[in-house]
Amino acid sequence: MHTKLVVIDRDEVSAGSLNFDPRSVKLNTEVGVFVDSHQFGGFMHDEIQKQVRNFTYRLLLTEKGALRWHYDNPKASSVTGQEPGSTLFKRAIIGLTGLMGVVLQL
Numbered sequence: 001m002h003t004k005l006v007v008i009d010r011d012e013v014s015a016g017s018l019n020f021d022p023r024s025v026k027l028n029t030e031v032g033v034f035v036d037s038h039q040f041g042g043f044m045h046d047e048i049q050k051q052v053r054n055f056t057y058r059l060l061l062t063e064k065g066a067l068r069w070h071y072d073n074p075k076a077s078s079v080t081g082q083e084p085g086s087t088l089f090k091r092a093i094i095g096l097t098g099l100m101g102v103v104l105q106l
Contacts, residue, residue: 010042057084 006014016032018024035041053072060068071078083091 005044005048007041007045007048010045011038012036013041013044 003015013035018030018032024030058070069080069084
């Protein structure tokens with residue numbers, strides 16, 4: 001299980017498991033909490049800003065339009081032209097799935 005976390009205007013924090021697709025709304029059991037607190041919202045915003053580079057990639061386009069994944073963690077920074085953690089097999093499956101129109105089933 002993983003969580004989605006949103007901080008709104010440093011005043012409100014929402015954390016839960018809901019995905020923004022029809023399956024989560026109609027088929028899954030989802031949970032969430034909403035906290036209206038300027039103190040907590042500010043704290044969460046500041047912590048996210050301090051920690052985000054350790055756990056995320058920045059996506060940028062080169063001058064030629066190629067996508068690059070930038071990992072800015074000072075202990076292990078890197079730039080790659082392929083989706084991190086992907087393999088040739090995974091990319092092939094994703095390509096085949098795209099051809100089958102699975103998106104229409106969501």
